[in-house]
Amino acid sequence: MNPVASIPATYGRTADGDLAALVCDIAYAAIPGARGLRVATSWRPGKPMSEWTRDDFYGASAIVGDEAGxxxxxxxxxxxxTELxxxxxxxxxxxxxxxWGQSQSSEIYADGVIFHSTASHGGFKLDRARNALMPVALRVLGGWYEEDAEWAKVATGFPxxxxxxxxxxxxxTLRNYYPNCWEATNDRFLKPGESHENDRRLFGEKHARDWIVVSAIRSDEHPGLTDCIARLGGVRSAGVQRRFLVPSGEYSAGRFGFVIDEARHREL
Structure with a gap:
């Protein structure tokens, strides 16, 4: 049996000297940046690759380390x-x-699996039969799965x-935003560092009785210090808030918030 023919890719250089490629109607350019090469994208530039400039690109799909990447x-x-x-x-x-409003366009993935786009958002609609086939841990009542994160449940249910x-x-996406769903479908618990939302939960449990900064500004009155407003557990709706001064060189919001050390950080 002959292998399935792949869609070709064309490589070259842009007018700016950036490595570039064309796959179907999508143009890619490797533009140097602080963290490596930003893979910029564009749809049908309408001119030869050698005439492309950085101004022709308006999207980005990845950051890679080098030209091999x-x-x-x-x-x-x-x-x-090719698979699409x-x-x-x-x-x-x-x-x-x-x-999310009236659909403006739609794409049929299979019987009972349709992706709808609206003016502001979009997502999948699974009909009753398809939604019943979804694993219970992934199933959304009503069969609507929004495009930012819940789409991953559909892709996991119907790979x-x-x-x-x-x-x-x-x-x-499932691992980072729906860790409980990921654990249920993979039959194991996530470790610290494997999931953003799971790490957020662990941080919240560990620091539930600590004062977490919810707002901070460099202090004009106290040079070199940052004026911080903190709430218990970092819960913004908590009734009590306290103010602390933290050395500006030490303060960093971090992934889930800065934890006040009451023994070292002076309260105002």
Missing amino acids: FHDHIAEQVQHQ RDLRRKPGSARVSTP DLFTAYERRHAEK
Whole structure:
């Protein structure tokens, strides 16, 4: 059996000297930045690659370490576009009312699995039969799954309808935003550092009785110090707040908030 032909990628250099590639109608350029190469994207630039400039790009898909990383990223996009072609998703014609407003366009992934886009947001609608087939840990009552994070539940429940690239992103999204769902579908507990939301929960449990900064500003009255407003457990709705001075060189908001050390940080 002959292997499935991949969608081709064309490589070259832009007018700015940046490494570039074209996959289907999507243009990519590796633009140097502080953290490596920013992979900028554009749709149908409409001119030869050698005439592309940085002003022609308006999106970004990744940050890679070097040109080899750029080639790896493009290879991933080639695989993604090839698999998309073979999935044969179809444009839908129905315009329906969604939780985010009237749908303006739709895409049919399979019978009973339709993605709807609105003026402001979008997401999947699973019909009753499809939603009943979703694992209980992933199922959303009513069958609407919004596009920012809940889409990952659909990709996890029906992996054959998604590309390998989409499945990798779905796994990461589910793990970071719905750790309980991830644990239920993977039959193991997450370790610290594996999930953003799980780490947030662990931080909250550990510091429930600590004063966490919710607002901070460098103090004009006390040079070199940061004026911090803290609430118990970092809960903004908590009734009591306290003010502390923290050395500016020490203060950093961190991932989930700065923890006040009552023995060292002076209260105002």
